[in-house]
Amino acid sequence: MTIRDTAPVASGEARTKTRARRAPDAAPRIGALGVFAVLYLAFIYAPVLFIPLFSFNDSTYIAFPLSGFTTEWYVTMSRSDGLVGALTNSIKVATPAAVVSTLLGTLAAKAVTRYRMPGMEAVVSFIMSPLVVPAIIVGVALLIIVNAIGIELSLFTVFLAHLPPCTAFAMWIMISRLEGFDAAIEEASRDLGEGPWMTFWRVTFPLIVPGVVASLLLTFTISFDEYVLASFLGGSEPTLPIYIYSQLRFPWQLPNVLALATILLFASFALVYIAMRFRNRGVQFKTTTGV
Amino acid sequence: MSEPTAVSTGSGVAPMGTPLRWWRRLILRNEAVRGYTLLSPTLFLMTLALGAPVFFLFLVSFFTQDLLEISTDFSLENYMSFLGKENYQKLLWRSLKVSGFVTVLSVVLAYPMAYFIAFRVRKNKFAWLILITVPFWTSYLLRVFAWKIVLGHNGVINSGLTELGFIEEPLTFLLYNPFAVVLTLAHAWAAFAIMPIYVSLEKIDRSLLEAARDLGDGPAMRFWRVTLPLSMAGVVAASLLVFIPTVGDFVTPTMVGGPKGTLIGNLIQIQFGKANNWPLGAALSVISLIAITAVVCAFLWFTKRVRTQEL
Numbered sequence: 251m252t253i254r255d256t257a258p259v260a261s262g263e264a265r266t267k268t269r270a271r272r273a274p275d276a277a278p279r280i281g282a283l284g285v286f287a288v289l290y291l292a293f294i295y296a297p298v299l300f301i302p303l304f305s306f307n308d309s310t311y312i313a314f315p316l317s318g319f320t321t322e323w324y325v326t327m328s329r330s331d332g333l334v335g336a337l338t339n340s341i342k343v344a345t346p347a348a349v350v351s352t353l354l355g356t357l358a359a360k361a362v363t364r365y366r367m368p369g370m371e372a373v374v375s376f377i378m379s380p381l382v383v384p385a386i387i388v389g390v391a392l393l394i395i396v397n398a399i400g401i402e403l404s405l406f407t408v409f410l411a412h413l414p415p416c417t418a419f420a421m422w423i424m425i426s427r428l429e430g431f432d433a434a435i436e437e438a439s440r441d442l443g444e445g446p447w448m449t450f451w452r453v454t455f456p457l458i459v460p461g462v463v464a465s466l467l468l469t470f471t472i473s474f475d476e477y478v479l480a481s482f483l484g485g486s487e488p489t490l491p492i493y494i495y496s497q498l499r500f501p502w503q504l505p506n507v508l509a510l511a512t513i514l515l516f517a518s519f520a521l522v523y524i525a526m527r528f529r530n531r532g533v534q535f536k537t538t539t540g541v
Numbered sequence: 542m543s544e545p546t547a548v549s550t551g552s553g554v555a556p557m558g559t560p561l562r563w564w565r566r567l568i569l570r571n572e573a574v575r576g577y578t579l580l581s582p583t584l585f586l587m588t589l590a591l592g593a594p595v596f597f598l599f600l601v602s603f604f605t606q607d608l609l610e611i612s613t614d615f616s617l618e619n620y621m622s623f624l625g626k627e628n629y630q631k632l633l634w635r636s637l638k639v640s641g642f643v644t645v646l647s648v649v650l651a652y653p654m655a656y657f658i659a660f661r662v663r664k665n666k667f668a669w670l671i672l673i674t675v676p677f678w679t680s681y682l683l684r685v686f687a688w689k690i691v692l693g694h695n696g697v698i699n700s701g702l703t704e705l706g707f708i709e710e711p712l713t714f715l716l717y718n719p720f721a722v723v724l725t726l727a728h729a730w731a732a733f734a735i736m737p738i739y740v741s742l743e744k745i746d747r748s749l750l751e752a753a754r755d756l757g758d759g760p761a762m763r764f765w766r767v768t769l770p771l772s773m774a775g776v777v778a779a780s781l782l783v784f785i786p787t788v789g790d791f792v793t794p795t796m797v798g799g800p801k802g803t804l805i806g807n808l809i810q811i812q813f814g815k816a817n818n819w820p821l822g823a824a825l826s827v828i829s830l831i832a833i834t835a836v837v838c839a840f841l842w843f844t845k846r847v848r849t850q851e852l
């Protein structure tokens with residue numbers, strides 16, 4: 251804290267000097283940090299990218315040397331039992347999970363960013379907690395209560411389990427979106443005679459649409475890829491990650507799993523990339539849209 | 542929760558005949574009521590799908606499994622069996638240690654990366670951030686599986702090194718041990734470590750750094766006395782975001798841990814699966830939560846002390 255206090259005093263007088271001295275520093279220094287950054291990226295990407303590499307390899311063993319190019323695994327994979335069913339199940343869960351969680355997250359984010367409420371911090375941490383609490387604990391807790399009430403395990407219970415983490419995430423995205431533009435635009439609309447609903451519909455909503463799209467895509471991805479909760483709350487209908495996990499037990503299925511995994515990887519990459527682009531679209535709006 | 546209090550402060554002149562109008566007036570007049578009305582569906586969901594289940598988990602941890610039936614008599618048997626079985630305690634202790642290592646490793650690796658993006662990258666910061674976060678949106682299961690491919694007996698590293706002539710026999714120490722678990726988890730949670738640190742670094746007022754330089758600090762001292770303390774909040778957040786969720790993980794130890802890498806999450810999972818002893822599983826979950834809370838509190842207390850002494 252002392253640093254903050256002394257800073258203005260020091261920098262005011264010294265600013266002219268720094269500018270002169272800045273020159274050598276201003277050149278982009280790649281150096282050790284740059285090398286580290288590249289290595290770090292390799293650490294992040296390399297293991298994941300071995301999956302597509304070996305999915306095209308003409309061998310049932312995942313080992314070097316690569317023995318030849320083939321798309322055979324993609325063909326056998328597409329014919330395997332249960333795949334289409336699992337894929338349909340995952341979409342059946344992830345689509346409503348994305349829609350409901352984005353709706354709830356948007357409402358909650360609107361409340362948090364626009365109104366002063368007592369006890370708000372506690373409420374926000376409670377809503378955000380599913381992002382941090384170990385998934386296994388949420389999973390077994392839900393399993394116990396679902397069992398106590400007597401609800402049968404099904405895709406619906408998986409959907410229910412996916413709602414808290416998805417909603418927490420949606421709220422997080424929408425908060426940053428709602429904070430990204432000036433609330434005065436909304437006030438102006440109210441002052442010009444629009445009611446709260448029309449203000450939301452004609453002013454707020456168009457501004458947050460990119461955030462909504464990003465949230466839909468990202469929460470869809472979360473639910474679509476989720477394994478732990480689905481493993482506890484899934485009934486007899488497996489979602490895609492459950493299906494993949496069950497296939498991993500059979501060594502001869504490995505190349506097919508690699509092919510499936512490759513498709514999923516690139517589908518996720520694409521969805522998330524689009525979501526990220528959307529999320530940052532129109533940040534330049536800020537204050538100058540009105541009238 | 543706090544709606545009742547808001548109601549009492551909201552309006553004292555409520556014409557009881559028209560509750561709808563009364564409610565309308567209340568909403569228009571009181572900000573907190575409006576806020577909580579908007580929040581209520583989300584809060585309802587969270588209470589239903591998170592609060593209530595965790596409460597039930599706590600409750601069930603005091604029940605006992607009687608063959609196929611669950612006896613609902615209050616009992617401390619599950620907790621006693623945890624205290625009595627050294628194996629269970631060992632697993633919890635190992636889980637905490639593994640998560641601790643994962644936290645240290647991911648934060649230590651993430652810090653320079655976040656620093657690089659915050660201070661060195663001038664153009665395309667956004668592209669770098671996308672590049673860092675995109676892999677973590679792919680299925681967690683597949684990322685763990687990827688490490689199995691890399692570290693396996695005939696995996697990428699072993700077959701690659703054999704091919705290049707560096708080794709004759711596959712290295713056996715790569716897979717199925719706690720080290721593989723730490724490495725895999727550190728990789729899987731890297732984005733959780735980078736983002737908070739990056740945000741805290743990005744927020745630092747650059748003039749403070751200039752000031753430090755003008756007052757005679759070299760780059761190392763400037764980092765030590767200005768950048769690091771100001772980014773500590775990010776480091777603490779990153780540590781918690783990595784440590785807490787990894788304690789319960791069971792997918793990674795199952796796939797790359799082997800018998801020596803089994804963690805408390807595996808034990809809990811077995812209670813709800815093969816062993817079919819839900820009350821014990823519930824008790825183990827509660828114990829894990831308590832242990833996590835204890836570690837987090839100790840960590841926060843410690844970092845607070847260090848920070849107040851430093852500044």
